[in-house]
Amino acid sequence: MAGLENANSAPSAPSASARQGWSSSLGFVLAAAGSAIGLGNLWGLTYRVALGGGMAFLVLYLVAVVVLGFPLLLAELALGRHTRRSPLLATVAVGGASWRPLGWLFPLGSALILGYYAVIAGWVAQALLAVLQGRLPTDQAGADAFFLKLSQGWAEGVAYGLVLALTVAVVATGVQQGIERLSRWSMPALLVLLTGLVIWSASLADAPARYEEALLQWRWSDWLNPRILRQAFSQAFFSLGLGSGAMVAYGSHLGQREPLPRQAAIVTALDTGVGLMAVLIIVPLMSAVVVGRQGGAGAVGSLFVAIPLGFASLGNAGPPLMAAFFFLASLAAVTSAVALLEAPVAVVMDRLGWGRARTAWSTGAVVALLGLPALLRTDLLMASHDLFGGVVLMASGLLLSLLMGWVAPRQLTEELSQLPAPLLRGVLLSLRWAAPLLLGGVLALSCMEMIQPGIPLLGM
Ligand code: PHE
Numbered sequence: 001m002a003g004l005e006n007a008n009s010a011p012s013a014p015s016a017s018a019r020q021g022w023s024s025s026l027g028f029v030l031a032a033a034g035s036a037i038g039l040g041n042l043w044g045l046t047y048r049v050a051l052g053g054g055m056a057f058l059v060l061y062l063v064a065v066v067v068l069g070f071p072l073l074l075a076e077l078a079l080g081r082h083t084r085r086s087p088l089l090a091t092v093a094v095g096g097a098s099w100r101p102l103g104w105l106f107p108l109g110s111a112l113i114l115g116y117y118a119v120i121a122g123w124v125a126q127a128l129l130a131v132l133q134g135r136l137p138t139d140q141a142g143a144d145a146f147f148l149k150l151s152q153g154w155a156e157g158v159a160y161g162l163v164l165a166l167t168v169a170v171v172a173t174g175v176q177q178g179i180e181r182l183s184r185w186s187m188p189a190l191l192v193l194l195t196g197l198v199i200w201s202a203s204l205a206d207a208p209a210r211y212e213e214a215l216l217q218w219r220w221s222d223w224l225n226p227r228i229l230r231q232a233f234s235q236a237f238f239s240l241g242l243g244s245g246a247m248v249a250y251g252s253h254l255g256q257r258e259p260l261p262r263q264a265a266i267v268t269a270l271d272t273g274v275g276l277m278a279v280l281i282i283v284p285l286m287s288a289v290v291v292g293r294q295g296g297a298g299a300v301g302s303l304f305v306a307i308p309l310g311f312a313s314l315g316n317a318g319p320p321l322m323a324a325f326f327f328l329a330s331l332a333a334v335t336s337a338v339a340l341l342e343a344p345v346a347v348v349m350d351r352l353g354w355g356r357a358r359t360a361w362s363t364g365a366v367v368a369l370l371g372l373p374a375l376l377r378t379d380l381l382m383a384s385h386d387l388f389g390g391v392v393l394m395a396s397g398l399l400l401s402l403l404m405g406w407v408a409p410r411q412l413t414e415e416l417s418q419l420p421a422p423l424l425r426g427v428l429l430s431l432r433w434a435a436p437l438l439l440g441g442v443l444a445l446s447c448m449e450m451i452q453p454g455i456p457l458l459g460m
Helices: 004-008 025-036 039-050 054-083 087-095 097-132 140-150 153-173 175-202 207-215 226-240 246-251 260-285 295-312 315-352 356-370 372-376 378-407 409-415 421-451
Strands: none
Touching: 025 175, 025 246, 025 260, 025 315, 039 054, 039 097, 039 207, 039 226, 039 260, 039 295, 039 315, 054 087, 054 207, 054 226, 054 246, 054 260, 054 378, 054 409, 054 421, 087 097, 087 246, 087 315, 087 378, 097 140, 097 153, 097 295, 097 315, 097 356, 097 372, 097 378, 140 153, 140 295, 153 175, 153 315, 153 356, 153 372, 175 260, 175 315, 207 260, 226 260, 226 378, 226 421, 246 315, 260 295, 295 315, 295 378, 315 356, 356 372, 372 378, 378 409, 378 421, 409 421
């Protein structure tokens, strides 16, 4: 462990053994699933599928989850648990001082993501409030106005502030009492609501035709389309919350006896399953024409138009179903926001030795400022997602795969001792070769497309 002494001597880093643990395996799995399952699952897959090329996209997405997502999730959790340090000190502990930039990229990236993520979470909360008050759009013009109202004016600012304050309050309360306790009830509630909505949506009269149209069309050109490939990989990455250091932070509270591979597999399966369920719910509700009309608001905006309109078309059943949907989306958003805040909070606590509550509120205040551009301009929100939720996350993921694959394979192997040998070889192969090559390629494609204005890069 090249730099552990280095990390240990950080001025006020609390001792690794004093770190609070999760109260149980289940508590950790639910918290990690809470981090992964978020607006990315509900919005991202659906949007991309609605644009066409649904089948190729979904298959490539699943390939990305297996080849890239699962190994990187293992690597992040292993790094956290092995060092029992925050993301910043963890990279230095296994790789030495030259890996400090990656350590900084983690908290920086997640704070920047949280800034715009909280804006969208605020829209979700407002949409929930609107439906509870019976304000549901009934036609296209009403739906456009509905979204404009969510995304402008003082109400948007208030919702943004409240989402951030709630997130800070959970993180400030602690790993067990705050994060784990929230996930313990919200994740099961989310899964129950989601299952109910899938059953209902799939039983709509034209559901089979819609599924066939959106998911079962085989077109050769889709498979060779670099944009579909890139979006599938970015989506897998964002959805699992990789490259943000959140899983390093969560892993650092994990006991030595916990079966890391099994837990990572459950989290991956839950995250992917929820994404697919969201597709099954939304596809029958949405007419393809609606999506993609929102200009600068792109992916996210068009769904805030299409989904309420879809629910409104269901008559009396619409409002309660839409309330259930936006309630579960709020739960998903808050547990992910909490994970995004935990990464920088852990770093500041480790670095400056501040208490949790003081760190959480100060970091939250910085995040609130970082998110202002996205709050004020929806096109900047989309640009932030492309840059921070896409390029920055994947760049950290690439560096992480190099760190754990080449520099610290021994530490990785120690943490993954329960993994059968062939699978361990597969994980190492992915971290050493597949992840750097694929992420390098996808990053290059993203940068090329970012230079061409007007193209929504990632359908979150
Ligand atoms: N995975 C979350 C989502 O799908 C977002 C997230 C990204 C959470 C990075 C934590 C870290 O919405």
